Amino acid sequence: MAGITIEKIEKTFGATTVLRDVSLDIADGEFLTLLGPSGCGKSTLLRILAGLEVQTGGSVAIGDRVVDGVRPKLRDVAMVFQSYALYPHMTVQENMSVPLRMRRLSNWQRLPLIGRFLPGSKAVAAEIENEVMRTAKALGIGHLLGRKPGQLSGGQRQRVAVGRAMVRQAAVFLMDEPLSNLDAKLRVQMRAEIKELHKRLGVTFVYVTHDQSEAMTMSDRVAVMLDGELLQVAPPQEIYADPDDRRVAEFIGSPKINILDAKMHENGLASMAGTAFAVRAPIARGSSLSIGIRPEAFHLVDSHGVNILTGAVRLVEHMGSDLFVHLDVPGGDHPVVARLLAERAPQISSGQTLHLGVKPERLLLFAADGKRIRPHGQLGATVVRMKERLQ
Amino acid sequence: MSMTAHTAGKQVRPSQTPRTSSGALRRHRSAEIFAAWSLAGPALLLLVVLFFLPVFGVFAIALTDWEFGASSLSFVGLANFREVFADEGFRISLINTILYVVIVVPGTIALGLAIALLIESGKSFRAFYRAIHFLPFMATLTAMAIAWEALLHPTIGLINQTLAGLGLPTANWLRDENTVLPVLAGIGIWQNLGYAMVLFLAGLKSIPQDLYDAADIDGADAWLDRLRTVTLPMLGPVTMFIFIVVALKAFETFDTVQVLTQGGPGHASEMLLYTLYRESFEYLRTGYGASVAVVFLFIVVALTLIQARVMDKRVHYQ
Numbered sequence: 114m115a116g117i118t119i120e121k122i123e124k125t126f127g128a129t130t131v132l133r134d135v136s137l138d139i140a141d142g143e144f145l146t147l148l149g150p151s152g153c154g155k156s157t158l159l160r161i162l163a164g165l166e167v168q169t170g171g172s173v174a175i176g177d178r179v180v181d182g183v184r185p186k187l188r189d190v191a192m193v194f195q196s197y198a199l200y201p202h203m204t205v206q207e208n209m210s211v212p213l214r215m216r217r218l219s220n221w222q223r224l225p226l227i228g229r230f231l232p233g234s235k236a237v238a239a240e241i242e243n244e245v246m247r248t249a250k251a252l253g254i255g256h257l258l259g260r261k262p263g264q265l266s267g268g269q270r271q272r273v274a275v276g277r278a279m280v281r282q283a284a285v286f287l288m289d290e291p292l293s294n295l296d297a298k299l300r301v302q303m304r305a306e307i308k309e310l311h312k313r314l315g316v317t318f319v320y321v322t323h324d325q326s327e328a329m330t331m332s333d334r335v336a337v338m339l340d341g342e343l344l345q346v347a348p349p350q351e352i353y354a355d356p357d358d359r360r361v362a363e364f365i366g367s368p369k370i371n372i373l374d375a376k377m378h379e380n381g382l383a384s385m386a387g388t389a390f391a392v393r394a395p396i397a398r399g400s401s402l403s404i405g406i407r408p409e410a411f412h413l414v415d416s417h418g419v420n421i422l423t424g425a426v427r428l429v430e431h432m433g434s435d436l437f438v439h440l441d442v443p444g445g446d447h448p449v450v451a452r453l454l455a456e457r458a459p460q461i462s463s464g465q466t467l468h469l470g471v472k473p474e475r476l477l478l479f480a481a482d483g484k485r486i487r488p489h490g491q492l493g494a495t496v497v498r499m500k501e502r503l504q
Numbered sequence: 505m506s507m508t509a510h511t512a513g514k515q516v517r518p519s520q521t522p523r524t525s526s527g528a529l530r531r532h533r534s535a536e537i538f539a540a541w542s543l544a545g546p547a548l549l550l551l552v553v554l555f556f557l558p559v560f561g562v563f564a565i566a567l568t569d570w571e572f573g574a575s576s577l578s579f580v581g582l583a584n585f586r587e588v589f590a591d592e593g594f595r596i597s598l599i600n601t602i603l604y605v606v607i608v609v610p611g612t613i614a615l616g617l618a619i620a621l622l623i624e625s626g627k628s629f630r631a632f633y634r635a636i637h638f639l640p641f642m643a644t645l646t647a648m649a650i651a652w653e654a655l656l657h658p659t660i661g662l663i664n665q666t667l668a669g670l671g672l673p674t675a676n677w678l679r680d681e682n683t684v685l686p687v688l689a690g691i692g693i694w695q696n697l698g699y700a701m702v703l704f705l706a707g708l709k710s711i712p713q714d715l716y717d718a719a720d721i722d723g724a725d726a727w728l729d730r731l732r733t734v735t736l737p738m739l740g741p742v743t744m745f746i747f748i749v750v751a752l753k754a755f756e757t758f759d760t761v762q763v764l765t766q767g768g769p770g771h772a773s774e775m776l777l778y779t780l781y782r783e784s785f786e787y788l789r790t791g792y793g794a795s796v797a798v799v800f801l802f803i804v805v806a807l808t809l810i811q812a813r814v815m816d817k818r819v820h821y822q
């Protein structure tokens with residue numbers, strides 16, 4: 114049982130900086146996902162936690178122990194790799210035994226042929242076999258123990274990799290994109306199984322992915338990373354509804370959030386795409402800002418007015434229960450995408466002029482540097498939580 | 505074949521030309537057969553002329569008493585083979601060859617792997633080390649053998665001079681029947697080492713880093729554990745390949761024997777290919793030489809078959 118404290122981690126490879134001042138507390142038993150596009154440094158951070166990579170600066174503690182410079186095997190972490198990294202010459206049984214054999218048998222006892230006959234090794238070997246058997250059964254791969262990785266399907270290999278990590282009962286589970294080599298259907302199924310596994314084991318999980326649906330469905334908290342920086346760490350729904358940064362808002366959500374350029378005028382009105390929006394935020398007159406609107410924040414209205422976007426329909430995508438309507442608005446480079454309930458908006462065809470209303474509280478305001486601007490007197494949920502923790 | 509069926513199918517399908525289709529199809533087929541033969545023909549011809557016919561010729565000559573240059577010959581059945589296996593000289597030659605292979609193959613593999621691991625673990629001068637270890641393999645062995653002869657010279661050779669200088673016993677390396685075969689084997693190892701090393705280096709490069717990471721996490725992070733858990737098993741296919749190639753090369757050792765010892769002293773360094781050469785071209789007993797060649801061919805084919813079998817089953821982990 115152990116939480117993880119990451120403090121001011123820096124990592125550079127030569128002249129390139131991969132991680133910049135990353136600090137993060139992961140609670141004991143938490144399922145935390147590191148989410149970000151490829152090359153953002155999330156895998157490097159995971160490898161630093163595992164001890165496979167050495168940080169340039171900063172410190173990592175697992176439980177109460179600072180583990181900087183501690184070898185991976187002494188960190189009490191288990192890891193599942195994207196490629197599974199199963200030993201191809203060993204059977205499933207042998208693969209899953211390796212972590213236990215390395216820890217419980219001495220160098221002499223592990224020698225081929227002779228090792229078997231050394232005192233004590235038989236009892237330990239039997240014990241290892243039992244534990245591997247139990248784990249394999251729990252994962253539903255008991256019948257595959259005699260096979261080699263080359264004879265298994267992708268999903269089965271994935272389970273063996275999880276099994277090899279599980280047998281040791283480590284305090285921390287590290288997973289590096291474990292589902293990205295599986296087909297879409299299996300991925301959804303394994304997603305649920307990994308979540309289940311986390312509940313059953315109750316240990317800390319750190320999960321790396323670039324797939325936002327994995328992050329949103331599995332995690333207790335999501336840490337969004339971009340260009341080696343941690344942008345926001347929050348529960349999935351908060352990451353989605355209350356992003357701290359324009360880049361977080363843009364990375365999360367499908368279809369992507371609509372970002373429109375706006376200019377601030379007097380009496381709390383901002384002009385954008387030929388419309389005035391009532392903005393309740395402390396923004397100086399004349400300054401420019403961006404306004405983010407999630408596609409589902411729109412609703413159909415009859416006529417033009419304040420807080421209402423008007424434009425010509427470019428494309429309608431029927432998704433069954435929803436419609437994605439692409440709307441050309443004045444001054445916008447990209448069409449605005451609105452997600453409307455199909456039953457409420459039955460008769461939309463391209464070319465038609467449409468009026469879409471947005472409630473003021475659904476507007477996400479971002480300053481020119483991408484930081485979120487919150488309405489008067491309102492603090493971000495993350496800030497509120499941090500304040501509570503400080504008190 | 506599947507290509508033919510596929511393109512032929514395309515030809516038939518269009519419905520506007522139902523009547524001409526069977527004629528067009530036939531013409532198309534014969535054009536394809538012609539193309540196939542003209543593409544495969546040259547290689548096939550060379551294979552037949554340079555490989556199958558000579559092999560067949562050797563088999564045929566092995567059943568006769570033909571002597572090189574003789575105008576007549578007669579069929580003697582298996583008499584040559586009976587003589588080969590009864591001949592003390594051939595037996596010594598075969599045993600010498602096997603001993604030589606037994607020293608050269610493990611020696612080359614062990615040293616080649618050791619050097620490859622050393623080069624891979626170091627950071628500087630990699631290309632340099634690679635090059636100097638690979639040089640002996642590139643050099644003409646006959647020329648190198650002369651250099652070795654100078655080194656091994658009983659009185660003025662560097663090796664004996666050095667040993668004498670250190671107060672150690674010296675030997676007449678190439679004229680002593682106890683040392684001549686190990687010395688030749690040593691030269692054989694020296695020559696093949698670079699080849700094994702280069703292949704091992706390539707094999708080491710292709711081992712995924714993930715496996716070493718997994719071994720680190722699993723606790724196999726000591727040098728020997730990493731070697732046993734990841735490196736050696738992953739080098740299995742390469743090792744098998746090197747084993748076969750070096751074994752074949754060792755079986756057909758000829759240059760060093762010819763240049764350095766001529767099979768002597770006595771028969772102490774006589775080996776199969778040298779025997780074959782001597783019987784065929786010095787004593788001109790071509791029929792007898794051909795039967796030695798047949799025995800040699802069997803050994804080579806057997807080795808290759810073992811390779812094909814073991815490679816697929818044991819080394820590729822399927």
